Amino acid sequence: MAPVVAAVEPFTSLLKRLQPQDDGLGDDTGSTDVKPMKAHRRESDPAAALAAARHEFGEYGGVNMSIEASITFTVMEPDTMRRLFAGELGPERDDLYIYSRHFNPTVLALGRQIAVLEGTEAAYCTASGMSAISSVLMQLVGAGGHVVASHCLYGGTHALLSSFLPRTSGVSTTFVDTDDEAAVRAAVWPGETKVVYVETMSNPTLAVADIPMLVRLAHEAGAKLVVDNTFTPLVVSPARLGADVVVHSVSKFISGGADIIAGAICGPASLVNSMMDLQDGALMLLGPTMNAKVASELAGRLPHLPLRMQEHSRRAGEFATRMRRLGLRVTYPGLPDHPHHDRLRTMGNPGYGAGGMLCVDMGTEARANLLMHHLQNSTHFGLMAVSLGYYETLMSCSGNSTSSEIAPDDRARAGISPGLIRVSVGYNGTLEQRWAQFERALAFVQQEIPDAGAGKPCNAV
The missing domain is CATH 3.40.640.10 (Type I PLP-dependent aspartate aminotransferase-like (Major domain))
Structure with missing residues (x-):
């Protein structure tokens, strides 16, 4: 050559x-x-x-x-x-x-x-x-x-x-x-x-x-x-x-x-x-x-990806556990009653948890929008935006955003409720600070819609 x-x-x-x-x-x-x-x-x-x-x-x-x-x-x-x-x-x-x-x-x-x-x-x-x-x-x-x-x-x-x-x-x-x-x-x-x-x-x-x-x-x-x-x-x-x-x-x-x-x-x-x-x-x-x-x-950025994923997972797991205790309908594969919890544990790499994504199903789009409004504009828990993996918490109502290309019947078949909020859990601020912000936002919603937090805890996947 x-x-x-x-x-x-x-x-x-x-x-x-x-x-x-x-x-x-x-x-x-x-x-x-x-x-x-x-x-x-x-x-x-x-x-x-x-x-x-x-x-x-x-x-x-x-x-x-x-x-x-x-x-x-x-x-x-x-x-x-x-x-x-x-x-x-x-x-x-x-x-x-x-x-x-x-x-x-x-x-x-x-x-x-x-x-x-x-x-x-x-x-x-x-x-x-x-x-x-x-x-x-x-x-x-x-x-x-x-x-x-x-x-x-x-x-x-x-x-x-x-x-x-x-x-x-x-x-x-x-x-x-x-x-x-x-x-x-x-x-x-x-x-x-x-x-x-x-x-x-x-x-x-x-x-x-x-x-x-x-x-x-x-x-x-x-x-x-x-x-x-x-x-x-x-x-x-x-x-x-x-x-x-x-x-x-x-x-x-x-x-x-x-x-x-x-x-x-x-x-x-x-x-x-x-x-x-x-x-x-x-x-x-x-x-x-x-x-x-x-x-x-x-x-x-790759060298600190492991640290970031561990903290995303840790916070998402803690938030999901606390949301469940409040009676919210939350989906997170790290929760023991998630239908694929054991599967993820078997397939997953030890030490990285169950990921930084969770879902909260508010039942209706109106309730989902109200909660997101207060989370962003009243208590500053996170941001209403698509995408994920950011150090700030990002949230969107999937049915009218990132899953909107899917026909309504197909969304229902896939388990995407009109009130499903997809949450990418960030890691900035302290965990207790962010949890207090979440609780205050939920209280605002429940003042306006008294039964908004009610409902049997479930993992609808």
Whole structure:
């Protein structure tokens, strides 16, 4: 190959050349070849795996990796360009790049970290969560293919599967209760079903998918299991349970700042490479490219994701327990009487709790709106806003917001009540301060609607 020569060799290249890389795989050889991260790691805790991964240094030895802002990359010999486009050379094997819509060094480094976090061989970071989801489905399903999906999904994903892909690609989807093994098996079309699609924890009802069961059914049908793990990073590692592909809206818990739109696709290196194919790769040709500056910012947030998830979970669990004592209809998988409590404990990674999301069902939209009004405007408990994973508590009435794309009958079938409030529990302020604010807001509601807090405690999933 004709090497790319720089006037000053980057510090990272020197490190790769002079010393073995301890990436936690236990096979350090000192080779200068940079391999994709592999799924079978010696660390089962995702935070430990992340800490054991190769640290990307800055060009001159900075403790933070450099931002490669260039969109295009030079070569020193004309034939190198031809070999790059022919796939003979590339970023992982030779540290050679073509164009940032294909691969960018900073974005690739973030992808390695997220792959380690999820326990997959590779990952590719995208411009949004929906771009990650849509690109994976278009790549795996193809025109005229069939998908089996949970009947309770984020509204945008539901619209993609029920409206957009049928119209543009002839893709059909059968929506089922994915907790019902017989229903999933009956929904599969032999030879035609390409993907079984679920969320680890359903948005917004917080049902917990039986990932090992769905892996088995998908693979029996020759299909891939794709899991959206946006609600539960670190809490559950779907790929370690057998899922083929894991997608994220990185905008949520992974980012944590409500200031970045981003997504990620985690899976085999063969999938990422196929999606970046110059001729028919969904990522390459649709172009949902992450900006290198965004990737650098996100890389700086990953190390404290475990601490943030632990506190999100701790507070959500405490609030859910106290809400239950008040007689509110609260759904939280960490509560012992949640129908999937034991399942989550079995599948989950120890030490990260049951996640930072809970639901309070006020019965009617009017009651839900009144409670949210007082929580934001009277006591300052949280903010009325969609999204999740922020350090402030965020709340929305799912039926008229993030699940509004789903038809009313389908919402009812999925267990999305008109009065269901989805709450992303933040961690700023003290727990007792925030709980006092919640109680005051509920008191205001009960003054206006005396029976608003009444009702048998239940977990309607």
